[in-house]
Amino acid sequence: MYTQELDVRGADAAAAADPGMLEQHFLARVDAEQKIEPKEWMPERYRSMLIRQISQHAHSEIVGMLPEGNWITRAPTLRRKAILIAKVQDEAGHGAYLYSAAETLGVSRDELIAQLLSGKAKYSSIFNYPTTTWADVGAIGWLVDGAAIMNQIPLCRCSYGPYARAMVRICREESFHQRQGFDLMLHLARGTDEQKAMAQDALNRWWWPALMMFGPPDATSTHSGESQRWKIKRISNDELRQKFVDFTVPQAKFLGITVPDPLLRWNEAQQRHEFGPIDWNEFEQVLKGNGPCNAERLAARRSAHAEGAWVREAASAHAAKQRLRATRHAA
Ligand code: BYC
Numbered sequence: 611m612y613t614q615e616l617d618v619r620g621a622d623a624a625a626a627a628d629p630g631m632l633e634q635h636f637l638a639r640v641d642a643e644q645k646i647e648p649k650e651w652m653p654e655r656y657r658s659m660l661i662r663q664i665s666q667h668a669h670s671e672i673v674g675m676l677p678e679g680n681w682i683t684r685a686p687t688l689r690r691k692a693i694l695i696a697k698v699q700d701e702a703g704h705g706a707y708l709y710s711a712a713e714t715l716g717v718s719r720d721e722l723i724a725q726l727l728s729g730k731a732k733y734s735s736i737f738n739y740p741t742t743t744w745a746d747v748g749a750i751g752w753l754v755d756g757a758a759i760m761n762q763i764p765l766c767r768c769s770y771g772p773y774a775r776a777m778v779r780i781c782r783e784e785s786f787h788q789r790q791g792f793d794l795m796l797h798l799a800r801g802t803d804e805q806k807a808m809a810q811d812a813l814n815r816w817w818w819p820a821l822m823m824f825g826p827p828d829a830t831s832t833h834s835g836e837s838q839r840w841k842i843k844r845i846s847n848d849e850l851r852q853k854f855v856d857f858t859v860p861q862a863k864f865l866g867i868t869v870p871d872p873l874l875r876w877n878e879a880q881q882r883h884e885f886g887p888i889d890w891n892e893f894e895q896v897l898k899g900n901g902p903c904n905a906e907r908l909a910a911r912r913s914a915h916a917e918g919a920w921v922r923e924a925a926s927a928h929a930a931k932q933r934l935r936a937t938r939h940a941a
Pocket residue numbers: 662663666667668670671672673674675701732733734735736750754755758761822823824825826830831832833834837843847897
C-alpha cells in the first residue's frame with residue numbers, strides 16, 4: 611500500500627516536470643480507477659465541478675432536515691418520534707461530512723454556507739415541497755431516500771477519494787432511512803381506509819418530484835459529459851431514473867397503492883417500465899426559486915444561522931483559549 615502510494619507520488623512528480631503531461635497523467639489515473647486525493651494535482655475544472663456538486667449535496671442534506679423536522683413534534687407515537695429525530699440528526703451528520711469533503715478542495719465552509727443563505731447555491735429541488743400530512747414522512751423515507759440511495763451508491767466509486775469515502779457511510783445510513791419510510795407507508799397502507807388514503811395522497815404528491823431529483827434529461831444535462839469522463843458521475847441521470855422506477859413500482863404494488871401515472875406500463879421486450887412525461891417546466895421553476903416552499907426553506911436556514919451565531923462565537927473563543935493554553939504549556 612505504502613509502496614503503491616510512493617509510485618503514485620513519483621509519477622505525479624515526473625508529470626509536474628512537463629506541465630503538458632499533468633492532465634494526461636491525471637486522466638490515466640482516473641481511468642485506472644485510482645482515487646484522486648486532496649493534495650494531488652487535478653484540473654481546475656475538476657476541482658470546481660466537485661466543489662459545486664459536493665456543496666450542493668451538503669446543502670441538500672441540511673435543507674432536507676426541514677420538511678421531516680416539521681413532523682417531529684407531531685409524530686403519532688414515541689417510537690416513531692425517536693426514529694424521526696434520529697433520522698433528521700443523521701441528515702445533519704451527512705451535511706457535516708460533505709462540507710468537510712468540500713473543504714479538502716480549498717474552499718471554506720463559511721463561504722459555502724454564505725452561498726446557500728444568499729440564494730446563490732442550489733440544493734435538491736425535492737426539498738421545496740411541503741409536508742402536509744404524517745404520510746409525507748413515510749413517502750420521503752421511501753421515495754426521496756430511495757432515490758438518493760440509487761443516485762449515491764455509484765458515487766461511492768467516484769474518483770475523488772474524500773467524496774467517495776463520505777458516500778459509503780452516508781449510503782449505509784440512507785438504507786436505514788429508506789426502510790423506515792417503507793415501514794411507515796406499510797403501516798398506513800395496512801391501516802384504516804383513512805390511513806390508506808393518506809398513503810395514496812402522499813405518493814400522488816411525491817412521485818413526480820422524486821423522479822425530478824435525478825436531474826434534467828441526459829440530452830440537456832450540462833455537466834454529465836465532463837463529470838462522466840472524470841468518473842465523478844458513474845451512471846447517467848436518465849439511467850438512474852429508470853432504475854428507480856423499475857425498483858419502486860413493484861414496491862407500490864406491494865403496498866397496494868397506485869403510482870399516479872396513467873402511461874406507466876411494463877415493456878416486456880425491454881424489461882423495463884415505460885413512464886409518462888415529466889413536467890420539466892415545474893422543475894425549472896423550482897430551480898429558479900419559485901417552488902412551493904423555496905422562500906420558506908431559505909428563511910428557516912437564515913434564521914437558524916443567525917440564532918446559532920452565539921454558539922459559533924463561543925466555540926471559536928473556547929478553541930482560541932485552548933490554543934493559547936497549549937502554547938503557554940509548551941513554552
Ligand atoms: N435539484 O448537468 P446536470 C438526501 C441542477 S439529499 C436542484 O445534470 P449534475 C436527503 C444541477 O446542479 C441528497 N438542482 O448536473 C436529505 C445543474 O445546475 P448548476 C441529494 C438540480 O451535477 C434529507 C443543472 O441542474 N443528492 O438524500 O451533473 C432528507 C444541470 O444538471 C437537480 C445529491 O445531491 C435537482 N434535483 O447532475 C432526506 C446527489 N438536478 O450547478 C434525503 C449528488 C440537477 O450548473 N448530486 N440540478 O447551476 C448529483 O448526483 C448530481 O449533482 C445530480 C445532477 C445528479 C443531482
